[in-house]
Amino acid sequence: MLSYIIRRLLLLPIILLGVTFLIFCLFSLLSPMERLATYVHDPATLKNPQSVQRLIDKYHLDDPFPLGYINWIKRIIHFDLGWSQTANQPVWEAITQRFPATLELVLYSIIPVVLVGIWLGVISAVHHNDMLDQTIRVTAIVGWSLPTFIFGLLILFIFYGILEWFPPGRLSTWAQNILYTSPDFRSYTHLITIDALLNGNIPMFLDALRHLIAPILTLSYISWAELLRITRSSMLDTLRKDYIRTARAKGVDEHTVIHLHARKNALIPVVTVAGMQIIGMLGGVVITETIFNYPGLGFWVASSAQQLDYSSVISFALLFATLMVLGNLIVDISYALIDPRVRLE
């Protein structure tokens, strides 16, 4: 088991190298002049060929591909991810500053994904083909066929535009004032809901929560719908297994049959998908955060992409790939916790 984890961790740099290489390739398709556009603040500079060339040299934009790539990798190893034009600060700083907001959003979204996805999936399978099952299934089908940007806009339109329940952003102005200016307020985790509770500021906690609900709904819908689908089919499959009949033949009560004998087995394939969905939500934040004006990584990377701020985009991709690989490792380890057959290998 330990050697397996070590082997997987050794693979991590190789996978990341592949990922960065692909992204770097994409950016190399742009000419140095096009890439330069990111660094030009004053359009007048473009009229002077000499200053253009000076800028190209300054940012190493016409280095041959391998050299450009190697230089970039070298800098990354020293945590120098470059300068984010969009955030107007170093990329590493931009990431660390925005990461807590995104993490908070994703962490809260795990709750509906896992609870609703798995719980409804099991209920749906147990009530196979009756009204309840059909209703749940239709909800799920809508969830994974409706694109996030449409569903998100709908939520925004209904809950902010009409009902005015869930405003966009991360905090109301009064709460922001406390967060940034109050000397008494201490940030322990940078997750606002938790910090607010730790500071005993309940109104602030509720305000942060109010801002989170709409993005959580949007971000998690597609994921829990997918998880529900997998749980349902896995559960249906398991309920037909011989050992379920054995359990019933022993006179075990139906609750134990479903929740111990069937669900535990049915969850084995679900764990993989759940892991992927949760990590995938980090990618999903790009659209969700943009819609709800939520100041996290996704919001920042979306504007970076529009402005061809490639050092920001490539760093986000690198971060995302690292989390993806680590997440998969965690998924594989959690297999062993559920399925004894994996433990000894």
Place this chain on the structure above:
Amino acid sequence: MLDSGKLLLAVKDLRTYFFTEEGIAKAVDGVDFEVYEGETLGIVGESACGKSVTAFSIMKLLDYPGKTVGGEVIFKGENLLEKSEEEMRRIRGKEIAMIFQEPMTALNPILTVGFQISEALMAHFKMSKEEARDRSIELLKKVGIPLPEQRVNEYPYQLSGGMRQRVMIAMALSCDPSLLIADEPTTALDVTIQAQILDLMRSLLQGFKGALIMITHDLGVIAEIADRIAVMYAGKVVEYTDKRTIFYYPLHPYTFGLLTSIPRLDLELPRLNAIPGVVPDPLHFPAGCKFNPRCRFVTERCKEEEPSLVKVEEGHSVRCWNVERVSKEAKEGLLVGEV
């Protein structure tokens, strides 16, 4: 002689249909038999003739879209078909236990064998975890599993097929049921293990006060273990009598065909006879007697009218129009062997 025990189970005209999209599959369509205390009933027939479905109907463990649509299952004087799910739950495992065909898939892969045996004990006798565990170890010892203290904590994948079937037997016997249904318990095992499991079952039966229903397609197994035999074909019992009568005085062409299709040491059959054709699809049964397309003794009447199960003598019922002709040939073909 056999009827000395008390009547334990009487199945009367049991009908279980599967309502599929292609139509109604009459998997069990008229099954009658009785089981007395202390005796072993063998149910024999080809694959897909309704043997297992009969067992599941008795236990009320049918999978969707199967449904018992008629008949009675009288167990200890009460009709099980009228019991609620909760009442059935209290009967399953405690009064009627079952051993399944595939020990590979019949055990839950992610629970220890000890827990799987304990479960029935905890459900029916409200035993504590520790008591049930101790009892599980005893049971594992009883079914001949070495190092039971260690095995009790192992998972099914760590055991061989024969071991798993022993675990299944331990599980079935855990609550001392009055009726044990064994659904092809040796089919999925290789021959040497089959013999071991049969030996084990026979030795356990010595001290077993209840009755056993042994479902199998293997006449050899039946010959070794059963007192009374029901031969099934296409969802119906076609012949029902005691073991000696079945092997030497069969009256149904199907039973007769089965007996001449297996090699026997006590007979000198000129050659083994195969029964031509295959078991009919339960969605498209032939008209008249279900066996008529494969039958050597077929007449016009067989194709039009289905015979019913008729008692030809005390303790011998058969479902055939041509009993006399079959009887005559069977006497010539099979009686040589009887001593």
